[in-house]
Amino acid sequence: MPNNMKLFKLIIIGLAMFSANIAQGQNKENENKHSPPLWGPVGYDEVRYYYLPDIETYYDVHLSLFIYYEDGTWLYRSHLPLRYYNYDLYSGYKVVMTDYHGYKPFVNFNKQRLKYPKGYHGKLQKTIGENPGKQVTDNDSLTKDYSIIKIIKVKNDIDENDSLIKQNNDNGSNEGKINK
Numbered sequence: 001m002p003n004n005m006k007l008f009k010l011i012i013i014g015l016a017m018f019s020a021n022i023a024q025g026q027n028k029e030n031e032n033k034h035s036p037p038l039w040g041p042v043g044y045d046e047v048r049y050y051y052l053p054d055i056e057t058y059y060d061v062h063l064s065l066f067i068y069y070e071d072g073t074w075l076y077r078s079h080l081p082l083r084y085y086n087y088d089l090y091s092g093y094k095v096v097m098t099d100y101h102g103y104k105p106f107v108n109f110n111k112q113r114l115k116y117p118k119g120y121h122g123k124l125q126k127t128i129g130e131n132p133g134k135q136v137t138d139n140d141s142l143t144k145d146y147s148i149i150k151i152i153k154v155k156n157d158i159d160e161n162d163s164l165i166k167q168n169n170d171n172g173s174n175e176g177k178i179n180k
Helices: 002-031 105-115 138-170
Strands: 049-052 057-060 065-068 073-077
Touching: 049 105, 057 105, 065 105
Parallel strands: none
Antiparallel strands: 049 057, 057 065, 065 073
16 A cells, blocks of 8 residues: 555645646646837737738748748748848738638738738727837927918908008009909
8 A cells, every 4th residue: 555655645646746846737738928119000919911902911920030932932030031121010000810720821922912902901000019210209280380370360451451452552553453
């Protein structure tokens, strides 16, 4: 019986260690999941892929990699190719791929390219973070306010000129009259 008791204890310890390893593995899996990029659309924290129609590129949220076609091969890279250097990820439309859960989002590329051509814009998207290249400054709001003031001033000047022309016409002056 003492050997059976030792065996039973070893089995219990083995199961406990096995369970602990499984739990630790699940925690590591959750730690490895990347959060969406700041330029990603709000409300899709659990989605794995975006399709960027303007540049015919995919983005893997979990791996933080762009997937694009170059020289006959789909490449997985942490950055976009140089030809997209000026592409603004914040303002570009992202098709959120809620219906695909594999490892090769480009399997249906030709269908997606037809459904979402370059320039495609669906419903308005708000990004998770602010676009660092397009921050609104006080100067921007001052410029807008100045433009509004300028428009009002021009309208007032036109109204004032119309009034002066009318007064001059009423006084018999030729100033402001259009000779045909």
